[in-house]
Structure formats: structure tokens, C-alpha cells
Amino acid sequence: MRPLARPLSFRESLLGYLTYLNRALKANFAYKASTFLGLFTSGLAYGTSVLIWSHVYGQKGVSIAMSRRAMFAYLALAFCLNYALSINIDQRVGQRIRLGLIATDLLKPLDFQLSQAMQALSDCLFNSFVGLTILAWVFYFLGGQILPKSPEALGLFIISLFLAFLVQYSIVFLFVQGAFYTYSGYGIFASRLALHQTFSGFSAPLTLYPPVLLSVGRWLPFQHVIYTPISIYLGNVEGAAALRLLGEQALWGLGLYGLGYFTMRKALGQLEIQGG
Amino acid sequence: MRDSLRIYWATFTASLQAKLEYKLDFVLGLLTSSMLQLAALGFLWVIFHQTSNLEGWSQVQVLFLFGLTAMSLGISELFFNHIWMVPYYIVMGDLDRLLVYPVPSLPFLLISRPELHSFGNLLTGLVLAAVSLLALHMPWWDWALVPLWVLSGGVIYMSALVVFCSLSFKFVGPYSYTLMIPHTLLQASRYPLGIYPGWVHYGLLVLLPYGAFNYLPAGWVFGKMVSPGCVLAAPLVAVFSAALAQAAWDWGLKQYQSTGS
Numbered sequence: 044m045r046p047l048a049r050p051l052s053f054r055e056s057l058l059g060y061l062t063y064l065n066r067a068l069k070a071n072f073a074y075k076a077s078t079f080l081g082l083f084t085s086g087l088a089y090g091t092s093v094l095i096w097s098h099v100y101g102q103k104g105v106s107i108a109m110s111r112r113a114m115f116a117y118l119a120l121a122f123c124l125n126y127a128l129s130i131n132i133d134q135r136v137g138q139r140i141r142l143g144l145i146a147t148d149l150l151k152p153l154d155f156q157l158s159q160a161m162q163a164l165s166d167c168l169f170n171s172f173v174g175l176t177i178l179a180w181v182f183y184f185l186g187g188q189i190l191p192k193s194p195e196a197l198g199l200f201i202i203s204l205f206l207a208f209l210v211q212y213s214i215v216f217l218f219v220q221g222a223f224y225t226y227s228g229y230g231i232f233a234s235r236l237a238l239h240q241t242f243s244g245f246s247a248p249l250t251l252y253p254p255v256l257l258s259v260g261r262w263l264p265f266q267h268v269i270y271t272p273i274s275i276y277l278g279n280v281e282g283a284a285a286l287r288l289l290g291e292q293a294l295w296g297l298g299l300y301g302l303g304y305f306t307m308r309k310a311l312g313q314l315e316i317q318g319g
Numbered sequence: 320m321r322d323s324l325r326i327y328w329a330t331f332t333a334s335l336q337a338k339l340e341y342k343l344d345f346v347l348g349l350l351t352s353s354m355l356q357l358a359a360l361g362f363l364w365v366i367f368h369q370t371s372n373l374e375g376w377s378q379v380q381v382l383f384l385f386g387l388t389a390m391s392l393g394i395s396e397l398f399f400n401h402i403w404m405v406p407y408y409i410v411m412g413d414l415d416r417l418l419v420y421p422v423p424s425l426p427f428l429l430i431s432r433p434e435l436h437s438f439g440n441l442l443t444g445l446v447l448a449a450v451s452l453l454a455l456h457m458p459w460w461d462w463a464l465v466p467l468w469v470l471s472g473g474v475i476y477m478s479a480l481v482v483f484c485s486l487s488f489k490f491v492g493p494y495s496y497t498l499m500i501p502h503t504l505l506q507a508s509r510y511p512l513g514i515y516p517g518w519v520h521y522g523l524l525v526l527l528p529y530g531a532f533n534y535l536p537a538g539w540v541f542g543k544m545v546s547p548g549c550v551l552a553a554p555l556v557a558v559f560s561a562a563l564a565q566a567a568w569d570w571g572l573k574q575y576q577s578t579g580s
Contacts, residue, residue: 080496080499083500084499095366098514099366099369105370224343229348233354234354256361
């Protein structure tokens with residue numbers, strides 16, 4: 044059987060992927076009310092953590108291995124990073140799989156996983172802009188506490204940020220494969236969210252975790268989405284230790300991306316789409 | 320009235336049977352809703368790794384708050400979850416179909432889409448509340464009152480969702496983000512309200528009265544509050560909330576314009 048279209052050149056492919064990125068970015072700008080409400084809701088959840096920690100720090104006789112200001116700086120950075128790395132492909136891809144629209148995606152002469160990554164990247168670029176605006180506002184209250192420890196820390200953080208995106212996207216893509224097997228998307232979304240909330244370090248630095256929870260978290264990739272980049276940014280991890288963490292992030296990211304690729308090939312093998 | 324109730328029950332059971340056909344979804348729903356509760360418990364564990372109490376509430380006592388809240392959420396997801404689809408129906412004009420049924424639209428809408436993951440929240444909540452009451456050797460009447468508080472909690476939470484959802488008739492959009500506000504605040508109400516600043520504390524007792532079905536009853540159970548009003552607040556607030564939700568829904572329907580196609 045002859046292919047429907049000739050294979051695309053590298054330049055044509057690149058333009059195709061950039062179109063995905065551009066379109067998704069425009070969509071983000073189009074739904075301003077949704078963006079605002081989503082940000083407000085995330086802020087409420089974050090505000091709850093801040094108020095709880097604030098109460099704990101205010102109690103007499105409590106000794107925590109982290110100052111109050113350092114904790115709030117960590118939480119502010121965690122909120123901004125978590126918001127920046129919010130990826131909406133759970134709903135987008137899950138719905139396309141359930142409705143069978145994925146068939147038209149697969150007809151396109153572009154790699155599905157990579158094209159979704161470009162859309163996810165556009166989500167992150169848009170959210171990063173919002174996250175940076177919030178961070179600038181937080182700077183007013185916390186001052187230098189939320190700045191990177193050194194130019195080297197900032198440089199390593201930027202690399203870590205890209206790797207955090209790779210880890211986050213690969214996790215989301217892997218979980219969304221569940222839509223090939225289930226009718227409701229809730230289970231897929233909720234299970235990933237539960238693991239992310241517990242082990243990413245969103246609500247507290249992992250160093251404050253009870254030993255059992257910490258040892259489980261160390262074996263999972265979620266810490267590399269929030270805790271690892273912030274530890275590098277704040278200079279809590281430096282030199283060879285920081286490079287080792289970047290290596291771990293890269294291994295997790297590439298490993299999960301590859302796993303997502305093979306899982307999708309297997310899932311497509313049993314996909315049935317109704318005609319008509 | 321009797322005919323309406325019969326229709327509601329038939330709709331509910333038919334929808335539930337249809338959902339139960341997806342067995343993998345049922346198992347996943349049970350597991351994942353329990354996982355979300357455990358994730359919240361993970362944070363609680365981290366907090367209690369640093370402190371021995373939260374405003375005088377021990378970890379086991381806070382578990383009771385978590386349990387009541389999880390069960391109330393489960394009740395709402397089992398009996399009233401369809402409200403989450405309304406913003407989408409408004410955009411698509413699908414609400415027209417609902418309005419031609421010969422029964423009151425709000426109860427019919429609420430009852431017609433039970434969610435399977437509700438069982439996970441009900442089960443996890445039951446375990447948490449039971450662990451707390453057993454560990455603290457609470458008397459039998461505390462156990463007996465739990466269903467009253469949980470049912471009231473389900474109605475209060477549902478009412479909050481309906482009130483926020485009614486805004487979707489005015490501010491049309493396909494997303495349920497407005498409903499995430501009462502949902503997120505429900506998570507905040509799992510902690511003793513006394514740890515929050517006054518405006519949050521009273522906001523969760525009066526404006527979004529979640530405290531009526533978790534904080535006040537738990538305070539009474541553990542002897543932190545003595546007024547019998549703490550026991551009866553939940554059902555009274557539930558009745559008032561339901562009336563308010565119906566009024567908000569009626570107001571919303573007056574704004575509804577369908578899609579013209």
C-alpha cells in the first residue's frame with residue numbers, strides 16, 4: 044500500500060510542530076476568563092497550605108529545620124513552578140481518544156507524541172509568563188529570599204526547568220494512555236494528581252517529610268518536577284550533587300518519554316473507532 | 320410528588336447500572352478517589368511530623384474531620400454530581416432537553432449522573448472516621464450521628480456547587496472552573512477552622528458553611544464545643560442551603576437563552 048503523502052522534510056516537520064505550538068499559545072490567550080479562574084483556584088489551594096504552615100510556625104515549642112521566610116519562599120516558588128508546568132493534555136488527548144478524533148491526528152504526517160509535546164510546551168510558556176508575574180509580586184514581600192543563590196544556580200536551574208518539563212510531560216502522556224482502556228477520564232487524571240501532590244514537593248520541601256514518605260518519594264519521578272529545580276535554584280544543592288540531580292532528571296524524562304512511545308504503540312493496536 | 324420521586328429513583332438506578340457496566344472504570348474510580356484522599360493525608364502526615372497538634376486538635380481528631388468531609392463529598396458525587404456538566408450544557412444548548420421533562424429540573428438534573436468514584440470517597444471517609452472514633456473510644460451516639468452529618472454535608476456541598484454553577488448562566492463558558500472554587504474550599508475545611516485567620520474561619524462557617532457538617536460536629540464529639548447547636552447545625556444549614564440553591568437555579572434559568580440552533 045502506498046503512503047497517502049510523501050514524507051515531510053526536516054524543515055517542513057519543524058514548521059508543522061511550530062504551528063502546533065503557535066496555535067495552542069493563541070488558544071491560551073483566547074480563554075482569558077478560564078485562565079484567570081484556573082489561577083484563582085490554584086491560588087486558593089496554595090493559600091490553604093500557606094495558612095496551615097503559617098499556623099504551625101506560630102505555635103509555641105515548634106522547631107522546624109527551616110526558617111519561616113525560607114519556607115514561604117519555597118512555597119511561593121513551588122506554586123509558580125507548579126503553575127508554569129501545568130499541562131492540559133489530560134483532557135485534550137483523553138477526549139480525542141474517547142471520541143475517536145485521534146484517528147485524524149494519526150493521519151497527519153507528524154509524530155503524535157512530539158506534536159502533543161509542542162502543545163504542552165505552549166501551555167507551559169503561557170503559564171510561565173503568568174508564574175513570573177506572580178513571582179515578581181511575591182518579591183515585593185519576600186525580597187531577596189526568592190532570588191537564585193548565584194548565577195551558576197540560575198544557569199543550572201534553567202536546564203533543570205527544561206528537564207522538569209520533559210519529566211512532567213512524559214508522566215502526563217504516559218497516564219493519558221489509560222484513556223484507551225477506560226471510559227471515564229477521572230481515574231487517569233486523579234491518580235496522577237494524587238501522586239504529584241504527594242511526592243512532587245508542592246506543599247512542603249521533601250526534607251521535611253517523614254522518613255517513610257521520603258524514601259518512597261525518592262524512588263519516584265515526581266520530585267524532579269518541583270523539588271529538584273527549586274533545590275538547585277535556591278542553592279540547597281550545588282556542584283557535583285546538582286549535576287547528579289540533572290542526570291537523574293534527564294534519565295527519568297527520557298525513560299518515561301520512551302515508555303510513553305511504546306505504550307501508545309501497544310494501545311493503538313487494540314483501538315477500535317466506530318465508522319460513520 | 321410521589322410520581323416525581325419514582326422518576327428520580329428510576330433515573331438514578333438506570334444511570335448507576337449503566338455506569339457499573341464499565342467495570343474497569345469502577346475499580347479505577349475506587350482506587351483513585353482513595354488515592355486523592357491519601358494524598359491529602361500525606362500532607363497531614365508531613366504537618367504532624369513537625370508539630371503534635373493543630374490548635375489543640377490531635378492527628379487522630381483531625382482524621383475525623385477528614386473522614387466526615389470525604390464521606391460528604393462521596394454523597395454529593397453519588398447523588399448530585401451532574402451539576403459539573405451544566406456549564407458545558409449551557410454552551411451546547413443541551414439544557415433544553417432537561418427543561419421539557421415533567422419534573423422539577425434541578426433535582427432531576429442532579430440525580431441523573433452518579434459517579435462511581437464516589438464509592439472510593441465514601442469508603443475512605445468511613446475508614447478514617449471509624450479509625451478516629453475507635454482510637455478515641457467514643458460512645459455509640461457519636462457513631463449514630465455520623466450519617467446525619469454526612470448526609471447534611473452532601474446537601475450543603477451540593478448547594479454550594481449549584482449556587483456557583485448558576486453564575487454560568489450569566490457568564491457563559493464551557494469550563495467548570497467556577498465550581499472548582501467551592502470544591503477547593505471544601506478541601507480547606509478538612510482542617511480545624513481555628514487555625515485560619517478570622518475571615519477564613521467565619522467564611523467557612525457562614526458564607527460557605529462547610530464547618531456546619533465537619534468542624535462543629537467534630538468539636539462537639541471531642542468536647543471542644545458544648546452547645547447542642549453544634550449537633551443540629553448541619554441539618555438546619557442543609558435545609559437552608561438547599562432552598563438557597565433552588566432560588567439560585569431558578570434565577571439562572573431565567574438567564575438561559577439556549578443556542579438558537
